Amino acid sequence: MTTSFRTERDSMGELSVPADALWGAQTQRAVQNFPISGLTMPREFIAALGLVKQAAARANTKLDLLKGDVAQAIDGAAAEVAAGKHNNQFPIDVFQTGSGTSTNMNANEVIARLATTRLGRAVHPNDDVNMGQSSNDVIPTTIHVSAALAVRNDLVPALKKASEVLAAKEKEVGSIVKTGRTHLMDAMPVTVGQELSAWRQQVENGIARLESVQPRLWRLAQGGTAVGTGINAHPEFGARFCQELSTLTGVAFVPSPNYFESLSTQDAAVELSGQLKTIAVSLMKIANDLRWMNSGPLAGLGEIALPALQPGSSIMPGKVNPVIPEAAAMVAAQVIGNDATITVAGQSGNFQLNVMLPVIAHNLLESIRLLASAYRALAKDAIAGFKVNEARLAEALDRNPILVTALNSVIGYDKGAAIAKQAYKEGRPIRDVAAQMTDLPREQLERLLDPADLTKGGIKGGTSGGG
Numbered sequence: 001m002t003t004s005f006r007t008e009r010d011s012m013g014e015l016s017v018p019a020d021a022l023w024g025a026q027t028q029r030a031v032q033n034f035p036i037s038g039l040t041m042p043r044e045f046i047a048a049l050g051l052v053k054q055a056a057a058r059a060n061t062k063l064d065l066l067k068g069d070v071a072q073a074i075d076g077a078a079a080e081v082a083a084g085k086h087n088n089q090f091p092i093d094v095f096q097t098g099s100g101t102s103t104n105m106n107a108n109e110v111i112a113r114l115a116t117t118r119l120g121r122a123v124h125p126n127d128d129v130n131m132g133q134s135s136n137d138v139i140p141t142t143i144h145v146s147a148a149l150a151v152r153n154d155l156v157p158a159l160k161k162a163s164e165v166l167a168a169k170e171k172e173v174g175s176i177v178k179t180g181r182t183h184l185m186d187a188m189p190v191t192v193g194q195e196l197s198a199w200r201q202q203v204e205n206g207i208a209r210l211e212s213v214q215p216r217l218w219r220l221a222q223g224g225t226a227v228g229t230g231i232n233a234h235p236e237f238g239a240r241f242c243q244e245l246s247t248l249t250g251v252a253f254v255p256s257p258n259y260f261e262s263l264s265t266q267d268a269a270v271e272l273s274g275q276l277k278t279i280a281v282s283l284m285k286i287a288n289d290l291r292w293m294n295s296g297p298l299a300g301l302g303e304i305a306l307p308a309l310q311p312g313s314s315i316m317p318g319k320v321n322p323v324i325p326e327a328a329a330m331v332a333a334q335v336i337g338n339d340a341t342i343t344v345a346g347q348s349g350n351f352q353l354n355v356m357l358p359v360i361a362h363n364l365l366e367s368i369r370l371l372a373s374a375y376r377a378l379a380k381d382a383i384a385g386f387k388v389n390e391a392r393l394a395e396a397l398d399r400n401p402i403l404v405t406a407l408n409s410v411i412g413y414d415k416g417a418a419i420a421k422q423a424y425k426e427g428r429p430i431r432d433v434a435a436q437m438t439d440l441p442r443e444q445l446e447r448l449l450d451p452a453d454l455t456k457g458g459i460k461g462g463t464s465g466g467g
Helices: 025-033 043-062 068-082 101-119 125-129 135-173 192-217 237-249 259-264 267-294 323-346 357-383 390-398 401-411 413-426 430-437 442-448
Strands: 005-010 013-018 177-182 185-191
Touching: 005 025, 013 025, 025 101, 043 068, 043 101, 043 135, 043 237, 043 357, 068 101, 068 125, 101 125, 101 135, 135 192, 135 237, 135 259, 135 267, 135 357, 177 192, 177 390, 185 192, 185 401, 192 267, 267 323, 267 357, 323 357, 401 413, 401 430, 401 442, 413 430, 430 442
Parallel strands: none
Antiparallel strands: 005 013, 177 185
């Protein structure tokens, strides 16, 4: 507990600040004003905010607005913030002023104090660190930058790895034939590879969706300052800033073509969140399929056995649960909820400024982080290691009356339905019932009802294929 304080001053007067804190009066006021949730701004956001301040200092130096030694001190201090060295100096609650002004000033004060120590003379948080900037363009910019970097560095690699794991698993077990299911009921056969290929395509579509939104995410509000007019910023500041930030990050950031849109809306963030929601829906589908396939092992489907990772019950010895798919499904639910919050927040662009920026940043970055972690875990600890129960699959296939569908072109739908009903009633293999109720030779029935051949599609028994 802090027992020592110092006195700081801002435009509203004096107040006490913990002696060892790098922040100043405005940050302290926000700490006192917003004891709401205990949630602070995400580490990815703070890192991006450091990069924004670093790029701004470099841009202002090249525009001859900031002295070189001051700029260097700010640059070095901001780089430390970007590297995560001072994350504990950002204590303000997510649920704060809607523009994020408190967090912007938190960064300005911390960087100014660090720069002052480096330089040996005072660096001002507003006049120097915040030169040519407003919270109203800094925070929207930082949302875009942090999200773009998190997608590039965390989520896309996780999705690509999941796609690779699925592709490898397709090769390993892809030729195994199983009963397909629609409405959770027995349907025509598919291969395990075909089933996995659907999941892989979902993951790859997710990557494509993220790539599609990137160009709008790379457009930055920086340079619009307070209301979009660029008041108090050099006319070239936005372009110079983006050049410097692109050098720092390797991302092709560009000035927004319309600062008024970029300050007053968060449409790109809402769009990205929608893509994240779709990726979460894909995650839920894959996780639940794995749970169903693993169900049992005796009284369920028992098609696969997921890796046994931990005991599944505090009372039932030997029980093992599909814990990774369950965790992934909960992540999907959280991301879908986050999207609802971001959607509502995106509607709060009142005239020249959106006033729910901090909660957009928090939920967007949480969704990216959770999805990346969940896909990595699902790929590594569930998909890569599951074993297929081939005997169980073969037994179910052999007794599946729906295979009679392949005879439609030979005996007609009505006759096929009668055969299926009889097979269900008697619990007999469809081949045996069909042999009894039709005049088709056994050899032809074996050929027409071969499950592996049925996974290839086409018309069986007619002139167009398979016969």
